Amino acid sequence: MRQQFDETVEGLGSSEHTGKARPSIKARLRRPLMVALPLLLVLGGGARYLHGARDIATDDAFVRAAKVSINARVPGQVVKVAVTENQQVRAGQLLFQIDPQPYRIAVEQADARLSSARLQVEALKATYRRQLADVESARLSADFDSHEYDRKKALLATDFASRSSYEQAQTDLMVARQHIASAQQDVSNTIAGLDGDPSIEVDRHPTVREARAQLDRARLDLSYTTITAPDDGVVTKVDDLQAGDFVSSGATVFSMMSSRHIWVEANFRETGLTHMRPGQAAIVDVDSYPGHGFKAHVVSISPGTGSEFALLPPENATGNWVKVVQRLPVRLELDKVDPKWPLYSGMSVTAQVDTRQDGFAVSRDGGAGK
Structure with missing residues (x-):
């Protein structure tokens, strides 16, 4: 019995000793925690502020x-x-x-004007070729009249030709030379109608280009x-x-x-x-x-x-x-x-x-x- 009592007393003593040790550990941890916890909060808040301050x-x-x-x-x-x-x-x-119907009609009209312009240029080129032949014919006729005039003039000097025949030869020569000048003027006018270039391509002629532009415009309007x-x-x-x-x-x-x-x-x-x-x-x-x-x-x-x-805009120079x-x-x-x-x-x-x-x-x- 005494042995059991001694063991019980020792157990109680050890329990009292343990109970006294626990408050001692808490006391030792309380101070570091009181310092570290606010510091961690400050550091965390500062890091968050620095991270988001420029967002x-x-x-x-x-x-x-x-x-x-x-x-x-x-x-x-x-x-x-x-x-x-x-x-x-x-x-x-x-x-x-x-x-689109009115614009389709406009396209057809513009297309017809383009065809007409091309035909006009082709006609001018044909006229130019014909007029060149007329000039050459007028020159040949003038050459004949010139020889005839010279012959009549020589015969008049020897009284083998009448004065009237001489004057007729003189008139024929003048008319032939006028025909040459007129034919050359016609050629010049036709060249001007061909934009100064008798060998110009039909599609490069200004009239044709204008007609083609009108056709392009009509087609564009139709697309609109x-x-x-x-x-x-x-x-x-x-x-x-x-x-x-x-x-x-x-x-x-x-x-x-x-x-x-x-x-x-x-x-x-x-x-x-x-x-x-x-x-x-x-x-x-x-x-x-x-x-x-x-x-x-x-x-x-x-x-x-x-x-x-x-x-x-607001006016801020009012004093208010x-x-x-x-x-x-x-x-x-x-x-x-x-x-x-x-x-x-x-x-x-x-x-x-x-x-x-x-x-x-x-x-x-x-x-x-x-």
Whole structure:
């Protein structure tokens, strides 16, 4: 019994000894933890600040797309509208058709004028050849009349010819020489009609070239009766155009928003532009596609705030001025336009630019250089 009691007392003593040791260990760890934990928090916060301090973001940003005004290049009556409101179209796809019949007639008329011009030049060349023969014939006739005149003149001196026959020979010679001059003048006029070159090719003659240009113009106008999409995009306001409407040349009939020429206009605070440069990478988050970020890059920074380009810029020299941080539009272009994630002009986005990259320096002429 005494032995068991002694063992129990020793056990209790060891338990008391252990209970006293635990508080001693906690006391030794408390001070280092109180110092290390705040230090770790400070270091972590500082690292996060340094990592994100130059990631400039703004939610004052919107998707922009190139807007194309669809119009007719020739006037006429619309015979077909091949698209519907908000339809996706591809470049070269038919949008609407203008009645081509008047322009086909114009092509036929121009073609006929071209054929007529060629015939006229051919006729001038034939006339030139005939007139050369006339000149040669006139010269031969003049040579004969000249010999006849000389003979009559000699006979008159010996009284073997009458004076009347001499005068007739003299008159015939004068008429023959006038025929030569007249024939030569006709040749000169014909050469002038051949643009100074009797051997000119028919298709190089100015009259033919003009007629051919008129034919080309008529054919071009005929091609303009078919209006196609200039780019990939979505057509809108198509209902404003109906078959049977008459359209004027250059008048806008509806619009198309490009689906390839898309960019983001982000309005950053001026205080965030310190290290922003063209070429820096950016991430664009679109409100319509939460969780999907679009890779982009800075293209350019506007030379002025939006108010500078307003119709009536603000006047700050009134004495009631309050300083407000201004915003400058920054153009971001997407690295890739994915049809799976269509973007439409006016969508709200959040843009974040990593200004830690060097990007490109902006040159004095407004361009970007390495």
